[in-house]
Amino acid sequence: MIIFRLGRIRAPQGPGIVLLLPFIDHWQRVDLRTRAFNVPPCKLTSKDGAVISMGADVQFRVWDPVLSVMMVKDLIATTRMTAQNAMTKTLLKKSLREIQTEKLRIGEQLLLEINDMTKSWGLEVDRVELTMEAVLQPPQESLMGPLPPVPGLEGLDSTIQQLAAHLFSNTLALTADSVETVNETEPPAAAIATGSARGKPSADELLSAVELFLSEPLVGQVGASYQVNITLPSGARSTYFIDLSSGSGRAGRGLPEGSPDVVLEMSEKDLQDLFLGELRPLSAYMSGRLQVKGDLHVALKLEELLKAMKQRR
Template sequence: VPDAPQSWPSYLCHGLISFLGFLLLLITFPISGWFALKIVPTYERMIVFRLGRIRTPQGPGMVLLLPFIDSFQRVDLRTRAFNVPPCKLASKDGAVLSVGADVQFRIWDPVLSVMTVKDLNMATRMTAQNAMTKALLKRPLREIQMEKLKISDQLLLEINDVTRAWGLEVDRVELAVEAVLQPPQDSPAGPSLDSTLQQLALHFLGGGLSSVAGGASPPGPDTLEMVSEVEQPVPHVGAGLSPKQPVAEGLLNALQPSLSEALVSQVGACYQFNVILPSGTQSIYFLDLTTGHGRVGHGVPDGTPDVVVEMAEADLRALLCRELRPLGAYMSGRLKVKGDLAVAMKLEAVLRALK
């Protein structure tokens, strides 16, 4: 933002005062040198205002400031990052979710960053939050969960359209869906993460492990089961569990016969299940569907898992007895899913293989 041209009286006064400043600097040298000489590192630029008028950016290296008539502001050119705190947003299909974002940016024009915006960090944060809100209001929950990278790229372009005029460029935006606080009013086509988790618990833990649950068989595919939304569901008769029964081991036994190369090519992901025992220790299991026919076993997988599912053994038993709803466990944090939500929803293919 260039300054307006000076009139000749103003220009004359400006030159005279600058000359007196230089003269004072010479008279009091070298004492004044400790205050007038500033060192600017390579990753910074110094914006100097002489008698209120901006000069060209100074640095890197040593910069001379005239006493009493020069003021300055340092501008850091390194990449910085901030996070947009999770906030409640409503999607197009009526779902309420908690969404945040991580943003990385850098200053490419020090003069614009100082002259156009007073609080650059706050202005960029508000711009990112507004762009995120507008983008998510136009999309259903399933699209938000499945296309986070695409939405992040769109947010990057929209934010840069605003911030380039401030001398700032956003390098990266990463959308983070913290939790789904309320499911969509109109169920979208295809499985969502919540429905996948619900089927996972009812099929893996209710149907595939009927022997573990005391021999209780799950409802057939054509059976309609009515559940009260007010009263807690009553456990099925015969679904009592002995505290010493190896619940997670039964999960492994149910998964083993379903592994195949076709399932590996369809899913292509690695899952880790952390079961927290009453003693406080963790019993870890894995389902590796990345190579061969797939593997399932006890312990940590060889590589980094794409999704980690974690819950307490008591909650696992409650799911088997139908005393705890899978969706309620996920929403309350008793069933935790860490990793890519799109990969987590690929568990639907494992469910179909068990049918």
Template sequence: MIVFRLGRIRTPQGPGMVLLLPFIDSFQRVDLRTRAFNVPPCKLASKDGAVLSVGADVQFRIWDPVLSVMTVKDLNTATRMTAQNAMTKALLKRPLREIQMEKLKISDQLLLEINDVTRAWGLEVDRMELAVEAVLQPPQDSPAGPGLDSPLQQLALYFLRGGMSSVAGATLHPGPDKETPEKDTLEMVNEVELPAHHGVGPSSKQPMAEGLLTALQPYLSEALVNQVGACYQFNVILPSGTQNTYFLDLTSGQGRVGCGVPDGIPDVVAEMAEADLRALLCRELWPLGAYMSGRLKVKGDLSVAMKLEAVLRALK
């Protein structure tokens, strides 16, 4: 029992018999037992575009009755809103597959985040468990397996390939483009020589991108990884009607580029024709204009796909 004498709080009283002065003392009872509530299922959109209904079960207890009375007027409502907001923010950053496979890990992280807020209220959450009620809409860019094409990676690779083909045999000067606001956006190499056995002309038997994969690696740097921080997969449609897949991984280290699909799930999958890719690399077409005109198809986060403009500005 928390007793107020003439408006001033006293030392917590009880349990047991407590003597109160009429008209002078007022009191409020505080239950120190563990209590529980559930966060009602709400509709959320995951990182990969899936719409799901998710709720949670929460158990908490009051460890400081004075703080619970003095700091928050409605403790139950405040705790429920804190749990729901933390759950929403955490799930928006994760794809559906991770939410389904790592519910326990996510619940533990949410427990720590909620306790960081509620400890100042004299309250501690003992247990939180996520409950995925239903998947209302499948992911927009969900891969069917390891052989999924990664259009975004292909797009970045073709872009780089086009930029390289326009300056093949020329000397590249280090330093970022003047249009780039960052001081150290991308590190350049003094000279890049393409392997002689890889063709880069229209009569070449092999696709142009394959001969440039090795030459693209020196362009990648930690500065570009820090600026972009995403993994792209590109599905490029050749004039013959075939489709090649490439990836550009700018999530760790100095970045990595190669043929095929990336090791993990790409953030963006992009698809476009080779002619449109060449226009993009020559700066005759920009990612936003290509997307709005339908020449660039994007699966995933559109804002991440538009970061390709930073790559175009950084590369010479």
């Protein structure tokens, strides 16, 4: 209980019996337990033009009852408005895919932003959980339009063609000074074309292509090592690694150096769908197609690698 005596605030009283002077003391009760409120769903436009209806559930507690009474008149209403503004500002910079797959990370980011505002009010937010009501409009098509077809890969999926085109262009750039070297060395695009006779590249071809997209900024974002156990259609199992814990990162066949942070298990088909953008890590995990041994949050950081591959295609 916060008591004002002749306009002067006194030290917090209670819990228990508190003596008040009639006509002199004015008081206000403050609940120190963890409470919650919801941010009503509002329409937002994401970075890629999608229109969504997004709300949030917020848990908070008062840690300084004096500040909570002196600084704001309606604590919940003010905090709700602060949370809504922070949510709107953050989601406008995200694509629909990022919002759907990184809700936990976005919630943690919002938690820090809201607490920066509310700490001077004697209030601390413990949790922010985003809730997507509906996707009112899908993302807009890229204004650049589709890439032209790659010679020799007509009829294949456009995503495979784009990946092959990127690999082929990188190979040409590295060997522009020696035509003989290009003729003697089979470019990755040709390897993908060979592996795509079945419709999609094999696990070996995909993991070889992944190395082209590794970089120090990506390692800084992920900072983890992954062991990937693949079940082939024949029933055999192959082991690969994606090390994004140091340097510019490494990927290849076999076990990673040291103990991996996360072990992933999936079929070759699911690996193909994952790296070609037809399957999302979170959807694969929720449907049981992706088995995770280790921290799920660290496992979902592989989304950063998939985004890097998509951007550079």
